[in-house]
Amino acid sequence: MRPTALFLTLILALATPTVTLCHASPSPVSFSVGAFSFTRPPTWAWVISSSAMRKVQLAITSVQNNQPQTADVSFFFFGAGQGGSVQANVERWAKQFSSPDGSPVQAVTEVRTIHGVPVTFVSAHGSYSAGTMDGLSETKPDMALRGAILENESEGDLFIKMTGPEKLVKESTPTFDAMVEGACQQ
Numbered sequence: 056m057r058p059t060a061l062f063l064t065l066i067l068a069l070a071t072p073t074v075t076l077c078h079a080s081p082s083p084v085s086f087s088v089g090a091f092s093f094t095r096p097p098t099w100a101w102v103i104s105s106s107a108m109r110k111v112q113l114a115i116t117s118v119q120n121n122q123p124q125t126a127d128v129s130f131f132f133f134g135a136g137q138g139g140s141v142q143a144n145v146e147r148w149a150k151q152f153s154s155p156d157g158s159p160v161q162a163v164t165e166v167r168t169i170h171g172v173p174v175t176f177v178s179a180h181g182s183y184s185a186g187t188m189d190g191l192s193e194t195k196p197d198m199a200l201r202g203a204i205l206e207n208e209s210e211g212d213l214f215i216k217m218t219g220p221e222k223l224v225k226e227s228t229p230t231f232d233a234m235v236e237g238a239c240q241q
Contacts, residue, residue: 086111089132090210091238096230099128117223126219126227135211141175141204144214148202152181155196162200169239176232177202180221199224203235 082101085094088110095101095113102112111130116123131138138144149162162179183198199221205213217224217231 088130089134089205089213090207091205091213093234093238096234099230102127104129115217115219115223115227117226119220119222124220124223126217126223128215128217128231131214131216133211135209138212138214141206141212144202144204145175145177148177148200148216149179151185152179152183152198152200153194154181169236172239173206174235174239175204175206176235177204178228180224183218185218197221201228201231203231205235205239 083095084097085092087093093111098115100114100116102114104110104112108131109129110132113128115126115128118124139147145162145164149160152160152162154160160179160181162177164178165176167174167176178199178201180197180199182194182196183200184192184194197220198218201217201224203215205215207213215231215235217227219227
């Protein structure tokens with residue numbers, strides 16, 4: 056590797072925000088992302104992240120109508136001043152959903168301050184179409200989103216998205232919210 060490329064690689068590695076696992080187990084119970092520490096709900100599984108952008112990924116599984124269902128919980132953290140504004144993220148997340156007739160879905164937001172931390176909760180449901188890095192997307196009907204944006208001016212905002220079958224996301228929302236609230240208490 057050329058010295059310039061090596062130098063740039065080292066700079067990027069040092070500048071990339073990291074995740075701290077509070078336990079050395081392959082499926083940690085506690086973990087930190089940015090300025091926030093979380094306790095993984097006991098029925099949620101730790102997943103090896105499918106993207107470098109996802110700092111932590113969890114899975115919620117359930118059987119509904121004799122069919123296995125999975126919801127994905129992803130944590131995104133980019134560092135101070137990165138990742139876009141709260142409103143830009145709410146709008147982008149809402150655009151991933153559409154009504155059965157193809158019209159846009161309006162996301163529902165709730166802004167709360169939890170132990171001094173500004174948190175924007177986001178909910179949406181409908182047909183879900185999330186593009187991938189290669190530009191491909193798959194549309195899935197009857198899906199939902201529960202998201203939370205935890206603001207931290209000094210270290211950077213944390214973006215958490217739970218997406219999956221609508222019924223599973225709605226059933227998991229109280230646990231999701233409690234996990235977020237617990238992280239704001241520290």
